[in-house]
Amino acid sequence: MSIEIKTTSIEPLRHTFTNVAARLGKDKPASRYQEATFDLQPTVNFHYRPTWDKDHELYDQGRTAIKMEDWYSFRDPRQLYYGAWTMARAKQQEVAERNFAFVERRNLLDSAKPEGRQLVADVIVPLRHLEYAANLNNCYITGYGYGTAITQATSFNAIDRLGIAQYLTRLGLLLDGNSAEVLDAGKQAWLEADYLQPLRELTEQLLVTKDWFELYVAQNIVLDGLLYPLIYEKVDAALIPHAGSTFSMLMEFQNEWYGENVRWVDATLKTAAGESDENREQLAQWISDWTARCRTALIPLADKALGNGKGEAVIDELINDLQARLEKKAGLALAA
Amino acid sequence: MTANKMNMREKYQRMTRDLAWKPTYQKEDDVYPQAKYEGIIIHDWDKWEDPFRLTVDAYWKYQAEKERKLYAIIEAFAQNNAQLNVTDARYINALKLFLTGVTPLEYAAHRGFAMAGRNFPGAGAQVSSQFQSIDELRHAQTQIHTISHYNKYFNGFHDFNHMHQRVWYLSVPKSFFEDAMSAGPFEFVTAVSFSFEYVLTNLLFMPFMSGAAFNDDMATVTFGFSAQSDESRHMTLGLEIIKFMLEQDERNVPIVQKWIDKWFWRGYRLLALVSMMMDYMLPKRVMSWQEAWEMYFEQNGGALFDDLARYGIRMPKYWEVSVKEKSRLSHEVWSIFYNYGHAAAIHTWLPKASEMDWLSEKYPETFDKYYRPRFDHWAEHKEKNGRWYNNTLPMLCQCCQIPMGFTEPDDPTTICYRESEYNGVKYHFCSDGCKDIFDDEPEKYVQAWLPVHQIYQGNCGGASVPEVLEWYHLKHGQDNLDYDDSQDKANWNKWKGLTEEAAQVMKKAANE
Numbered sequence: 001m002s003i004e005i006k007t008t009s010i011e012p013l014r015h016t017f018t019n020v021a022a023r024l025g026k027d028k029p030a031s032r033y034q035e036a037t038f039d040l041q042p043t044v045n046f047h048y049r050p051t052w053d054k055d056h057e058l059y060d061q062g063r064t065a066i067k068m069e070d071w072y073s074f075r076d077p078r079q080l081y082y083g084a085w086t087m088a089r090a091k092q093q094e095v096a097e098r099n100f101a102f103v104e105r106r107n108l109l110d111s112a113k114p115e116g117r118q119l120v121a122d123v124i125v126p127l128r129h130l131e132y133a134a135n136l137n138n139c140y141i142t143g144y145g146y147g148t149a150i151t152q153a154t155s156f157n158a159i160d161r162l163g164i165a166q167y168l169t170r171l172g173l174l175l176d177g178n179s180a181e182v183l184d185a186g187k188q189a190w191l192e193a194d195y196l197q198p199l200r201e202l203t204e205q206l207l208v209t210k211d212w213f214e215l216y217v218a219q220n221i222v223l224d225g226l227l228y229p230l231i232y233e234k235v236d237a238a239l240i241p242h243a244g245s246t247f248s249m250l251m252e253f254q255n256e257w258y259g260e261n262v263r264w265v266d267a268t269l270k271t272a273a274g275e276s277d278e279n280r281e282q283l284a285q286w287i288s289d290w291t292a293r294c295r296t297a298l299i300p301l302a303d304k305a306l307g308n309g310k311g312e313a314v315i316d317e318l319i320n321d322l323q324a325r326l327e328k329k330a331g332l333a334l335a336a
Numbered sequence: 337m338t339a340n341k342m343n344m345r346e347k348y349q350r351m352t353r354d355l356a357w358k359p360t361y362q363k364e365d366d367v368y369p370q371a372k373y374e375g376i377i378i379h380d381w382d383k384w385e386d387p388f389r390l391t392v393d394a395y396w397k398y399q400a401e402k403e404r405k406l407y408a409i410i411e412a413f414a415q416n417n418a419q420l421n422v423t424d425a426r427y428i429n430a431l432k433l434f435l436t437g438v439t440p441l442e443y444a445a446h447r448g449f450a451m452a453g454r455n456f457p458g459a460g461a462q463v464s465s466q467f468q469s470i471d472e473l474r475h476a477q478t479q480i481h482t483i484s485h486y487n488k489y490f491n492g493f494h495d496f497n498h499m500h501q502r503v504w505y506l507s508v509p510k511s512f513f514e515d516a517m518s519a520g521p522f523e524f525v526t527a528v529s530f531s532f533e534y535v536l537t538n539l540l541f542m543p544f545m546s547g548a549a550f551n552d553d554m555a556t557v558t559f560g561f562s563a564q565s566d567e568s569r570h571m572t573l574g575l576e577i578i579k580f581m582l583e584q585d586e587r588n589v590p591i592v593q594k595w596i597d598k599w600f601w602r603g604y605r606l607l608a609l610v611s612m613m614m615d616y617m618l619p620k621r622v623m624s625w626q627e628a629w630e631m632y633f634e635q636n637g638g639a640l641f642d643d644l645a646r647y648g649i650r651m652p653k654y655w656e657v658s659v660k661e662k663s664r665l666s667h668e669v670w671s672i673f674y675n676y677g678h679a680a681a682i683h684t685w686l687p688k689a690s691e692m693d694w695l696s697e698k699y700p701e702t703f704d705k706y707y708r709p710r711f712d713h714w715a716e717h718k719e720k721n722g723r724w725y726n727n728t729l730p731m732l733c734q735c736c737q738i739p740m741g742f743t744e745p746d747d748p749t750t751i752c753y754r755e756s757e758y759n760g761v762k763y764h765f766c767s768d769g770c771k772d773i774f775d776d777e778p779e780k781y782v783q784a785w786l787p788v789h790q791i792y793q794g795n796c797g798g799a800s801v802p803e804v805l806e807w808y809h810l811k812h813g814q815d816n817l818d819y820d821d822s823q824d825k826a827n828w829n830k831w832k833g834l835t836e837e838a839a840q841v842m843k844k845a846a847n848e
Contacts (some may be wrong), residue, residue: 010417010831012488018495018809036477040443043783045501047511047519052370058517059447072788082474083481090400093393099746132355138456138465143451150475155450159470162463163392166351173350178342184351191357194753204361327632 016244023072036081038072040148061146064213065282071147073275077267078260089163092253097166099249100174108246109174116242117175121303124236124251125169125172125186126196130227137219140213150216157220160261164230164254171250179277184241189283195304202297213272214286218263222290225322226315228297230259235305246284266329273332283336287326339530348389353382356459369458375519377585381458384580390467398565399474403485406478406562416486420507423551423827424619425490426819429682431556433613434544437509439479440500440757444513446472448524462581464573465525471566482559491825492681495809499681502796503808504787505609505673506739511784512568512606516599518780522581523595530576531599535640536676537567537584538632539607546622576771576821582647589648592639600775603768611666613674615695616687622699633658654769660745663699667707672741674714675726676783679801681810683819686715706748727801729788733769734763734781742766758782 015021019039024030046057052228056062058197061071066134068074080088103109109117138158172182190196202223209215232255239247273280295315302311323334355597359367371378393690396843413419449469465764487493500506524842532540545560547553581588608748623631633655642653670684677684689760692711695703717724730739744750756767758778765771774781790796797807814823828834 010420013491013827014488014494016484017487032481035480039497040448040476040496042440042501042510044511045790047507047514047785048780048783050518051780052373053520058514078779082409082470082477086396086403093396094367095394097430098772108412109716114791128355131695132459135466136462139462139469142469143447143454144744151447151450155446155470155473157455157465159392159395159448161395162466165355166392169351169355173342173347174339177339177342180342180346182351183354187354187357191360196787200415204359204367207359207367208362212631326840 005320025095031079033076033079033081033084036149037152041146041151059146061130063146064211065118066146066213066275066279066292068272068275068279072149072209073178074147074149074268074271075264075265076149076153078106080153080155080156082152092256093163096232096253099252100170103246103249104174109243112243112246113241116239116247119235119239119242119305120171120247121175121182123301124231124247125168125175126190127184127227127231128165128168128172128183129187130199130203131161131168134219134224135159135161135165137206137209137215141216145212145216151270153268154216157261160257164257167251167253169276172259174250178295186226198300205293216265216268217283217286218290218293221262221269221326222287222322223294224258224261224265225325226291226294226318229318230302230305232258232300234318235301238306269326269330269332275331280332285333287334291322295319301334344389348391351391352386352463352473352666353384353459364457368455370455370520371456371457374522375591376522376579376581376588377471378458379408379584381460383584383832384458386460386464387576387578388464388569389767390569402562402565403474403478405557407481408481409558410485413558418554419486419489420831422553426617426685427547427551427553427619428486428490428824429492429819430544430551430613430617431486431553432490432682433609433617434556435479435493435721436496436503437501437542437609438544439476439483440497441513442472442476442479444517445528446470446476447529447807448513448517451517452521452667454760461577464576468529468573471570474566475563478559478562482555483795486554489827491811491814492683492823492824494815498809502787503681503810504676504732505680505738507595507611507785509606511737515602515780525577526581526592527599527602527734529570530578531596531603531836532574533567533570534578535637536603536607536635537571537635539600539628540610541567543610543622543628547613547618547640550620550622551618578644578649579647582644582649586648592775596649597653598773601654601767601773602736604658605733605738605766605770608665608669608738612669615666615698616670616691617682621694624691624695626662626698628663629815631660641655646792650820653772655765657745658771661742663702664706664743664748666701667695667703668741669738669742671707671710672739676730676739677818678725678812678816679805679808681808681815682822683817683822684717685819686711702748722738723821726844731764731792732786732788734764734784734786735765735773736767737784737786738764738766740764 015036016024020030020034021027024034024039041059043059044058049085050056050058061067121240135158138154138161142151142155142158145154169183172186173180175182190200206215206219209218232251235254236248236251258305267285274281296317301312302314303309306314326332326334339730358364365371446469449465449472451470453465456462456465483493500510516524519527541560541563545557548556548560578592581592614622614625614628638651641649673680673682674684674686692708696708716725730741731738740751740753742752744752750768754768754771756771756775756778758818759782761782763774763782765809787796791799791804797803802812805816810816819825
């Protein structure tokens, strides 16, 4: 048996916008992601050349070597538009908040061994500066990239990275009871310590990389693809004997975030590589170049974190993992 | 370990500017290549004070709460076909103007603030710009989602971005924003954060949202309430940016003044479209354009500029012209749209008798003298010969791109023409304000993609009206023409059970 509420029923003239219907192949109800994404960025009839880049239009496909027939063939498997993104992150921040509160309330850091606390202070806290650069890099891609399908996702990524930099800042403040000594020492290390200089040099190189898709590959695929497993798997595991799962709890946001983010970067890479042989070769070249640079930059950090002499093997293992992932998920065969 | 209390200011500083460092492997000028070329001198970015101290986790929390509420209302609105509750289907045309003219600007602001958020060398300014960037994406997307339901039942919305990039009057907002984005980061924020958000937002965003409230459009007004706290953050940022530039170095003052002059006039001309919306398109009016201009510009704006006088900033040039025009602006613009209603994605109409009386009351000096006779004449013509449309394309102002229909500041009966010569070519302007902007940067404004020129050059699908309309993706007989002859009206009457002549009008609208 069913009961029914009588409502006014009127026939719609159409089910979605013309451009969305054209992309769906027919006029049918479209998702919020589709209506919020497709063709949102202007493509034609620009009025003035940018005074800061007279060789290009305001929105211009020529700011990267990657060529696409249709920049909306990129899809975010997470289907994130602003509302979906912010609601998802609000849930994650609630968990993070509870974790921070739990650790504080139980004074769990007091029971962490000094070696563990030092490891976090030396290796993890300074990465707030790296995350800040990742924020700027994704902001750059959002500003100069082409097509809302990619640039909206990088705009979410940019804010996410600032959020992560802030979680790392809170971690630092938690370590010294808000005296900020850990943050100051971490910044000093970021600026001067030998084990961080190759990484800072790489980071500054990213900040002057002009081709936005190359920057996407370097930052979001290669550097993240090595750094996140290094820190949030390898170093996290190394911390367990010193502090149990305390630090894992304080870094859970990053861990979960990375797992989600990877689905999107893999899909993006797959679409770009699948477009043409030229794209595929260009992407493989960038990945190879930036893998070599990241290897040099990360080995000293891995040595510092995991013990002298161990870094090289760990980074090479992570490079293998990354290459296997990119081959499997994005169809990019990369010679080791 | 017991935690010390850290004050909010220091904590926020640790969460933002302490993340940044001075590069040593790369030159600072290479990391921030746009920081200096506009001539703005900044000595100390640490003097930037963020008034909100918003961290990312707090942002997610607040914004998600607003989004949940908004989408719940949007869903309920659609489920109940609440579009049928608006005062009259003529109101929907204000929403069409909004989706085709304003929503794409929200998107442009999203991209522009992403650029600014990358290009300012100070982390405080970066973070503020980035939050605004993502807020603007929110506004673009929530507007699309709010209006999506209207698109299912009314014409004129269906290809809003395609139209935004082509249709003649939509080049007015598009060129405005592209002018700002193609400038450097400091001019961009002066244009958008200060002139647009701070000085003029009450005259752009609020009239649409108040219009929605007055005309029982629950979806749009809910969006408006939901965006209101974002907007007040953006307005505060606008003032902060101006004060920061002015306090950093006195050599910045003349540059900022020039930008304020330019962007006041650019913004004011853009608002001409809003003026007609307020006075002619809302079945239930909120206030007249003249009243709004007096309240939000003359009074509030006047107080703001009094406050800025201590930095050496004066009222924007030609503000007194805007005051002289306040009793004419909306009537002149609606007349232009009435002329070209066959090439617009909104419906146009002659005001009803009661509406004419309202206009007489609100504009005692001008309406009966100059505009009522014109409308009476058009009504008579319509009665005798059918609706009249102007088939001669208008001359456009090279700067604001509005057809040259504005009158001399001191003479409401004479069209105002100004011209300049650049590289042997003559360019035409609607006002001294627009001419000055051109004369200051002619190499920029000669590039303008002027819709009428483009039609004549054969870049818009052809030389006839039907060809151009097709190129606009504007469906003749559905998206354009007089409201009286529209499918929107016929459907409205049918859905509301209003008349028996509905079927007849439907047939006519479908050219049967």
